[in-house]
Amino acid sequence: MRLPRISLRRLVSRVLACVLAVQGLTLGALFVIDLRRKRLRSPARFPKLRPSTVPIDGGELTVFTYGQDLYDDMLEGIRNARKRIVLVTFIWKGDRTGRAFKKALVEAADRGVEVCLVYDEFANLVVPRPFFSFPSHVNVLRHPLVWGGLGWLNPRNLGRNHNKLMVVDSEVAWVGGYNIGSLYATDWRDTHARVTGPVVADLEDAFVDYWNELPGRHPMLPEVATRSWHSSVRVHRNIPRRAHYPIRGMYLEAIDKATDHIWLTHAYFVPDDDIVRALLAATSRGVDVRLIVPAASNHITADWLSRGYYAQLLAGGVRLFLYQGAMVHAKTATIDGQWSTIGTANLDALSLAGNYEINLELTAAEVAAKLEEVFTIDLSNCTELTLAEWRARPMMVKFSETVLRPYRRFL
Ligand SMILES: O=P(O)(O)OC[C@H](O)CO
Numbered sequence: 154m155r156l157p158r159i160s161l162r163r164l165v166s167r168v169l170a171c172v173l174a175v176q177g178l179t180l181g182a183l184f185v186i187d188l189r190r191k192r193l194r195s196p197a198r199f200p201k202l203r204p205s206t207v208p209i210d211g212g213e214l215t216v217f218t219y220g221q222d223l224y225d226d227m228l229e230g231i232r233n234a235r236k237r238i239v240l241v242t243f244i245w246k247g248d249r250t251g252r253a254f255k256k257a258l259v260e261a262a263d264r265g266v267e268v269c270l271v272y273d274e275f276a277n278l279v280v281p282r283p284f285f286s287f288p289s290h291v292n293v294l295r296h297p298l299v300w301g302g303l304g305w306l307n308p309r310n311l312g313r314n315h316n317k318l319m320v321v322d323s324e325v326a327w328v329g330g331y332n333i334g335s336l337y338a339t340d341w342r343d344t345h346a347r348v349t350g351p352v353v354a355d356l357e358d359a360f361v362d363y364w365n366e367l368p369g370r371h372p373m374l375p376e377v378a379t380r381s382w383h384s385s386v387r388v389h390r391n392i393p394r395r396a397h398y399p400i401r402g403m404y405l406e407a408i409d410k411a412t413d414h415i416w417l418t419h420a421y422f423v424p425d426d427d428i429v430r431a432l433l434a435a436t437s438r439g440v441d442v443r444l445i446v447p448a449a450s451n452h453i454t455a456d457w458l459s460r461g462y463y464a465q466l467l468a469g470g471v472r473l474f475l476y477q478g479a480m481v482h483a484k485t486a487t488i489d490g491q492w493s494t495i496g497t498a499n500l501d502a503l504s505l506a507g508n509y510e511i512n513l514e515l516t517a518a519e520v521a522a523k524l525e526e527v528f529t530i531d532l533s534n535c536t537e538l539t540l541a542e543w544r545a546r547p548m549m550v551k552f553s554e555t556v557l558r559p560y561r562r563f564l
Contacts, residue, residue, distance in 0.1 A: 156329065180454065180554045187453035197340035197479035200530050204347075207519040210384045212350020214515070216495075216523050220338035223331055223345050224250055230321045231257040234266045235449040241271035241373075243497070245332030245504075247284035249481040254333055255284070260378070262291045269364060269374065271287070273314045274298045276332075294364065296509075310395030314363070315508035317345070317497050318356060323377075325349050326356040328511055329495050330484045342476065344483035344527065346495045346513060351381040355388035359511055366394060369561035385517050393512040400498045400512050401505040404486070407432055413489045414441040418529045422446050422462070423501040423564045425537045429462065447482075447530055448475035455501075458561055461554040467540040474535035481531065484512075484544075487524035492516050495524075501558040501564045542547055549550075 161332050183389060204222050206215040217223040231238060231254070238261055245251050262268040272285065273296045298316035300307035320326040328346030331337055348356070358377040365373050389399045390442050408431040415435055422444065444466070450456050467473060484500075487493040496512025498504040515521075 155332075156324065176556055178554050183457060184452045184554075185406045190449065190537060191517075199342050199476075199479040199481075199534050202527060202530055205523060206525050209255060209352070209386050209515065209516070209517055209520065210350055212215045212352065213383075214386075214517075214520055215347040216344045216525055216527065217329070217347065219343065220343060221393070223327070224253070224333075225340055226347060227319055227327055228253060228257050228451055230319070230327070231261055232438050234261050234321045237267040237363070238321050238358065239269045241314060241316045241360060241363070242333050243273045243313065243317060244276045244334060245272045245285075246332075247280045248335040250335040250338050251280075251284070251333055255287070256539060259288060259291060262288065267358075268292060268350065270294070270312060271296060271360075271364070271451055272317075276315075276361055281413065294367060294369065294371055296367070300368065303527075309396055310393050311507070312391070313503070313508045315497055315504060316363075316511050317360075318360060318511055320353060320357045320360060322534065323357055324353060327410065328356060328497070328513060330482050337482070337512060340479060342479050342481045342483065342531070344485045348384075348386070348513070351384055351511070352388060354380045356511070357388045358401065359470045362392070365529040376467045385515060387514040389496075389512045389514055391504075391508060393507065393509060398506055400496070400510055401425075401428075403494065403512065404428060404500070404505075405493050407486070407488050407494070408435055409433060410492075411435050411440045411488045412438075415443075415486065415488050416441070416443050416508035416525065417486045417522065418445040418481060418483045418501070418528060419500050420447060420450060420480070421452065421499040421501050423455065423561050424458045424462070425502065425505065428500060428505075429465065429505070432471055433469040433522075443474060443528075444471060444505070445476055445481060445535055447473045447480050448477050448536070449480075451480050454557070454560070455564055457554060457557055458564055460550075461561070462559055463538065463543050464540075467538070467550060468541055470485060473538045474532055474533065475538055476533065476535050485527075487496065487521045487526060487528065490518060490521045493520045493524045502536070502562050503564060 191382045201219045204217045229348040271294045300310040302312045318328045327347045331345045361374045389403050391398045493515045494512050498510040
């Protein structure tokens with residue numbers, strides 16, 4: 154029997170069409186599962202830790218792990234402001250919490266405080282536009298979906314503004330994983346820091362540089378003049394416009410240096426090969442590597458992309474803990490009782506090589522001890538996933554993970 158002749162071009166395009174169709178079906182199935190999961194979700198329950206404060210160079214750092222505590226503190230900071238408030242948030246919901254922030258910020262501007270706000274247009278497409286209309290004495294920048302003209306063709310102009318930072322009166326700053334919204338106040342487990350001391354100037358400088366470099370007719374802010382060279386707290390910021398992505402390097406260096414333990418808590422864990430390699434190299438030299446991720450996050454596709462790494466990580470000795478009963482949205486790590494980071498960057502391609510991000514890097518034993526305490530409490534709310542359990546998952550699940558692999562670089 155003679156097989157029908159088919160050109161190579163046609164064969165390739167048919168194979169490609171099949172692959173795309175299977176990927177589309179897999180994503181569609183995940184979407185349906187996700188809708189159902191969200192409908193059946195029970196109220197969040199997770200152990201809470203009161204905010205607590207530790208010393209850092211020339212100031213203090215307070216760790217927040219419960220949204221309502223953080224928002225109350227930030228709102229008090231806004232109400233006490235006398236000179237200037239700068240605030241950037243990736244997501245700003247138009248709900249009760251979002252409105253409380255808006256009201257407090259407008260009131261601050263009414264009493265003469267200079268208020269400069271940034272939110273990301275893409276992240277807030279679902280928020281009604283009128284929510285973002287402010288009186289003219291409040292300076293508001295919408296980080297645009299795409300930058301003018303053909304600018305969007307340049308990858309440097311594509312980064313989202315994923316920062317979550319507020320600085321009041323150049324004296325106190327809040328930075329970390331929390332966006333602004335009522336769901337995050339009570340139902341998500343996240344980590345944010347309030348800091349005082351010389352580090353505040355670096356955080357404010359990050360905001361000022363972004364503000365002054367973004368095209369538009371908004372009033373320029375004065376350069377931050379006094380910054381310290383000598384601190385155990387460093388600010389690392391990704392600036393896509395400058396093709397500047399130090400947070401990935403910060404993680405790689407710290408993981409590479411670890412001699413005892415690496416404890417990571419990450420909402421969306423879709424790292425690149427170098428980070429995976431560094432973690433596996435750490436386990437191979439006897440380092441205790443533990444990772445907390447959500448058992449089920451708010452983005453099912455992210456979960457499935459993340460699952461694609463589990464077999465390799467578990468086989469390489471990384472211990473995996475699945476956070477139960479709530480979405481864990483933190484972006485933190487602590488190493489060897491010495492080094493820690495708290496910030497906005499997820500361990501995924503968008504955060505490490507795409508977005509505006511900001512992370513604190515701290516080499517203070519007190520901060521590491523505090524984050525270890527938080528990690529230990531979080532562990533009490535996790536189930537550990539073993540390699541044997543993971544290997545026993547259905548074939549269909551393994552197949553779906555493989556099908557989704559090419560999407561790793563888009564998250
Ligand atoms: O991008 P993140 O880390 O701030 O997370 C935002 C949530 O995924 C919103 O759906």
